[in-house]
Amino acid sequence: MTRLAAVGSTGEMIGLEDRWGAHNYHPLPVVVARAEGPWVYDVDGNRYLDCLSAYSAVNQGHCHPRILRALRSQAERVTLTSRAYRNDQLPLFCRDVAELCGMEMVLPMNSGAEAVETAIKAARRWGYMRKGIPSGRAEIVVCENNFHGRTTTIVGFSSDPGSREGFGPFAPGFRSVPFGDAAALAQAITPDTCAFLVEPIQCEAGILMPPEGYLAEAAAICRDRNVLLIADEIQTGLGRTGTLFACEHEGVRPDAYVLGKALSGGFYPVSAVVSRRDVLGVFDPGSHGSTFGGNPLGCAVAREALRVIVEERLVARSAELGGWFLRQLRRISHPEIIGIRGRGLLAGIELRNPARPRCERLQELGMLCKETHDRVIRIAPPLVIERADLEWALGRLRVAFGA
Numbered sequence: 103m104t105r106l107a108a109v110g111s112t113g114e115m116i117g118l119e120d121r122w123g124a125h126n127y128h129p130l131p132v133v134v135a136r137a138e139g140p141w142v143y144d145v146d147g148n149r150y151l152d153c154l155s156a157y158s159a160v161n162q163g164h165c166h167p168r169i170l171r172a173l174r175s176q177a178e179r180v181t182l183t184s185r186a187y188r189n190d191q192l193p194l195f196c197r198d199v200a201e202l203c204g205m206e207m208v209l210p211m212n213s214g215a216e217a218v219e220t221a222i223k224a225a226r227r228w229g230y231m232r233k234g235i236p237s238g239r240a241e242i243v244v245c246e247n248n249f250h251g252r253t254t255t256i257v258g259f260s261s262d263p264g265s266r267e268g269f270g271p272f273a274p275g276f277r278s279v280p281f282g283d284a285a286a287l288a289q290a291i292t293p294d295t296c297a298f299l300v301e302p303i304q305c306e307a308g309i310l311m312p313p314e315g316y317l318a319e320a321a322a323i324c325r326d327r328n329v330l331l332i333a334d335e336i337q338t339g340l341g342r343t344g345t346l347f348a349c350e351h352e353g354v355r356p357d358a359y360v361l362g363k364a365l366s367g368g369f370y371p372v373s374a375v376v377s378r379r380d381v382l383g384v385f386d387p388g389s390h391g392s393t394f395g396g397n398p399l400g401c402a403v404a405r406e407a408l409r410v411i412v413e414e415r416l417v418a419r420s421a422e423l424g425g426w427f428l429r430q431l432r433r434i435s436h437p438e439i440i441g442i443r444g445r446g447l448l449a450g451i452e453l454r455n456p457a458r459p460r461c462e463r464l465q466e467l468g469m470l471c472k473e474t475h476d477r478v479i480r481i482a483p484p485l486v487i488e489r490a491d492l493e494w495a496l497g498r499l500r501v502a503f504g505a
């Protein structure tokens with residue numbers, strides 16, 4: 103028992119994790135022991151501003167009291183039924199998510215990658231059942247530099263060698279085109295194409311923004327060619343970019359949204375595919391499932407997480423604060439900074455050299471952010487952040503860059 107109760111120092115904890123845990127991450131050397139809103143505290147009592155938000159899973163802020171209450175009260179009633187029975191939270195979750203997205207049907211899963219897999223299955227079945235693609239031939243167009251998760255199927259269509267190497271053989275049925283190139287998409291589509299799977303902004307690739315008009319053009323191409331447009335909004339969705347979904351910046355309504363991360367405000371893994379009846383209707387009993395998917399605890403947590411986004415006006419907050427923050431960021435000039443891009447409270451600072459040392463310097467200064475694809479610092483704080491905290495962050499950045 104004493105071993106469980108003891109809280110070790112940063113060095114001890116890192117030593118234990120490196121000894122007993124697999125090394126599939128390269129985390130910053132900070133050991134978080136508690137968190138609240140946009141702030142996290144390490145085992146030594148230091149406070150940091152969280153500018154990553156668990157890859158936008160805690161858009162609502164850490165340990166949001168309303169979501170915590172929902173989690174506690176549901177945990178006392180029933181947590182898991184499996185889908186062998188019905189539960190009294192799933193119907194409400196499906197209705198709330200569908201209404202929020204302006205869609206007709208919801209299929210709940212747990213991790214983001216599982217929801218992407220679900221979208222792939224839905225698209226292929228739709229291709230066979232609705233579009234008439236010959237059996238076994240369905241193809242999905244994806245983008246270079248995509249990030250859709252870590253399953254073997256998904257890493258099979260990644261262009262990142264680190265994600266793929268040593269994990270083959272990979273599933274066929276995917277064709278990759280450059281992100282932002284609508285002509286290449288049009289060219290890649292064949293009569294066997296069932297879907298185009300795309301992130302509206304490629305976050306993991308380094309906050310890559312497509313040229314203006316790209317998503318609208320892609321949507322038009324998909325409509326013309328009877329191909330489903332599937333938007334992976336797991337990271338960009340639910341307010342991060344200043345609209346509920348990043349697709350809205352171009353007035354695009356995809357055929358399906360893939361959601362995860364902030365869908366549960368960081369309390370519990372909840373993901374979903376949200377789409378029309380003709381798409382998700384291709385699943386019949388036995389064709390797909392998950393033991394934990396749609397469980398009452400996850401559903402109760404997710405419903406409250408969504409209510410927080412709506413009732414605390416986090417989307418508008420992201421637009422207002424994010425627009426101002428990006429303008430301020432662009433005023434920091436330093437020879438090492440070669441570009442600032444972003445939307446809402448999602449910003450990328452592209453550097454000439456690897457960003458890791460700069461992130462470690464920022465950690466010393468009390469600000470946690472993580473490099474993405476080597477040379478880009480992603481800044482994506484919880485959407486509940488105060489303007490004064492962002493001003494503080496700008497000050498820390500100026501110090502880190504000596505600007």
Ligand SMILES: *Cc1c(COP(=O)(O)O)cnc(C)c1O
Pocket residue numbers: 157212213214215216218249250251252301305334335336337338362363
């Ligand atoms: C994080 C992420 C995923 C995968 O989600 P997991 O919950 O880590 O499986 C998929 N797509 C995008 C765009 C993501 O950011």
